[in-house]
Amino acid sequence: MHILGARRPSFATAPERRPSSHSAPSIAPSTRSRRSSHQFVLRDNESIIHPPEPYDPDDKDTQDDPDLKLFAYPFWAPELADVRKAYLIPVAMVTTFMCIVVWLFFGLYWASLFNVSDRAANLSGWIINRDNSTIGNALQDALLAASGNRTVSWSSRDPALYPSPADVMHAVDPNYDTWIVVDIAAGATDALRRAQLSADPAWDPASVVAMYYSDARSYQTYPGMIISPTNAILAAASTRVVRQLAQQTFANNASALAATLRDAPHTLIGALDVRAVNMHPWNNPVAIAPTFVGMIYLLILAFQVTMASFMSRQAIKNHLTFRAYLAMRFCTPAVAYIFISLMVSLINIAFELPYGASFSYGAGFMIWWCLSYTGMLVCGLALESVITIIGPKFIGIFLIFFIISNVSVANYPPEVMNRFFHYAYAMPFYQMRQVYTTILFDTGKHIYILKYFGILWAWMALILLTMPFIVWIDYNRVRHSRLHGDGTAPSH
Template sequence: MSQGAKGMPAYILEPSNAPHDTSNPSSAYYEAEKSDAAAQQPTPQLCSHGFWDPELKSLRVSYLKPAVMVTVSMMVVVWAMMAIYWGSLWKENDFSTRQEALVVNLDNGIIGQTITDALLQTNQSPVRPRPTYVLGDPNMYKDRSTTANTIEPQQTYWLAVEIAEGATDRLTTARMQGNASYDGTELIRLTISSARSYSTVPSTVLIPTQNVLQQAIAGLSKRLSTEFLQQATQQPSLLQAALRAPQTLSQPVGFTVDDLAPWDIPVAIAPTFVGLIYLTIMTLQVTMALFAARQGIQKYLTFRSMLAVRTLTPVLAYIPISLMITLLNIPFGIPFGRTFSTYGEGVMVWWSVSYVGMLVCGMCLESVITILGPPFIGLFLILFIITNVSVSNLPIPLSVSFFKYGYAMPFYNIRQMYLSIIFHTGKHILILKYMGILWAWLALIALTFPLFVYIDYLRRRKVYHHERKPELVAA
């Protein structure tokens, strides 16, 4: 290498293709020094280094930086997103009193009065969980079917306690006549619908009520037996008659549970809860696959063509996928014929619900990936699943008021329709309401998705023109 004035390297006077500040000779010098330093840095060899080797410094930084960033971001997610689900379960016991239980006393004797007083006095108890007991007008609930309708399909109450008409007189008559067929459990009937919420109905409604009744019945039975034996000492014939029906002394009062919609399909938890998460994950897979597939063709498409492709492709793709999700339930015994007149009708309604649900979730992801890009789709999916799961499994009244947003969420409305199809719960006309909410989501997406695609189209077109500008200048 030749030397210039004052020992300066001669190559700074030679022309260079690289752009630099010609007005400042020292800038060329520093660029040259930088090039020499880069040339002197050892080149990493494939499959030949440890992680901490100096040759991999720049590559190591490029790896550790995103690793630290994702760790920190997940720490934030724990408190900012996962805390939502924890919060939805936080006050379940405290808010169990928001569930109302109907008490119907058709007995004018001591049995009806004692049981009614025991239940209503529980409303003043600090014990949780328990429902709030509401005394119903006996004249409105003379018919057994009227009481049952408040549980299903009206779902006005979570439980009904019905004390049979003339319960005290029936016990007295059975003892005096020695009626061996007497059954004390027929005096009190508890009516529930466990399929309405398979986890909370037993734990926050039924079991607390059974505990109250057992305590009240234990004291009442002792009192009734004592009074009867006192009578029998003066009238021995009463004791002889009662001995022909010993259950009138050992168990004079009891209760039975009538579950109008029992959770008798254990596998139903798959499609009504966990399956909804899987459904969303499948829409993510479709969204990511379509994103990668259109990279080659989208730069050549007009906005109208791009919008049509991005809309119609998922709309068509989710038809067979949702059909497979529906058919998956058949070999595992999901009953489709309980709510509708035929099994086939139930299958078709289920398919429609699954398809619209997938379309809502999928198009939401399409919108997000358009605006935020693939790097943030994972965070959105976490938020989307958590906000939906938080309101779909536990009854919304058992959570703080913040979670009332759940009435508008896709998971909640899909689940209500699934439960209605499988277990024949609720008013079937409400399926139209739940489906209407899903269609409202689609309407909102239909209004905003074209705007998102257009913004992305303008952004990409600007990039494409910028990339082609050197080619046009060279031409």
């Protein structure tokens, strides 16, 4: 891939050249005849089409300076000053340009991860206090007091709206109404007081507080930004409220306190323990591959098809009508992506990814394949359009930008990133990741899949509306040059 300082490839039938007087007559003519029998020659890189020919010291294509000896100089030899300069200047230009690219594009990804924990308050958490007594009020007050201080924003909800655990779980996932719910059992205070007084050895510390969440919704977000802070707040508040309750219960009953310490110490120490209900755990590490890095690979594979198509169509493009040329530009990658996306989908089976977690196994596979194909088609046709505008020299730079702008919003939910990154809701990788997660871990509503596909189809519609005009401008320019000019206009 050329970036700077490279000539555009010229695609024309190679003229038959006369053999040099210094060449062996029995070899040079046959070499030239074989060369002229090929369809076309890439002057910049003939090895793309042909194997390299034997070196000819009198061939101007292989030696620019006939006064230089072959294989005879160290790198810094004075005799190589001109050719060394021709080598180093483009390398220096590319290096400088890449340094600029680092600051232009790489910072986008770094910024997407910068201070995300400071924006945890943009995530919501609910408290359902069914106790409305000492324990329930103490835990509720502790969460509300910490709300927004590098933790989720907590709010209380009426228990009547969520009468059963199933209703609570439904609010967390698939409805996505909130990120986490702390549910305090009804009668918790009275139950613990009775257990302390009776020294009940059957007391279950995990029977009072339940914490509902769905880790697979965003496995990067939950552990550090939601679960750990919530556990720390509840642990500190539980210790205080149990001590307070014990002081009230045994204020004038020292003998009962001694009996409880002997027979049921867990009602006084560690009497409250949070029961974590992870409805959809991220329990398959292999899923990281297709839901993050795998999407980058899909884009790179689409890029390879784009470049192969660009190099291969030069011999035929000038002989096609515009309609045939446009159809070729669209149909070639569209067909190629069917098989590539199928292979990418099949490799997941080898590593036992659970296509059947949310749908039947076959349906999950087909949805995955369709999504991968749609994503490749969107990204690949976008590259097809852009290479027509900026040419092959700079398409690699656009690829870097396209990858970074997508992966920057594929890790954390947009709620915890700077508002600039809310463009995530329109990006292909974000839509693909949401559907992949739904298929593998049964997160979210199935109807949301149509929304995510719809956004990808909107990208497709935009590309299909603009690509014909982009291709026509380039096609018409080259056609006019070939018919009325010198026939040397570069084409993309």
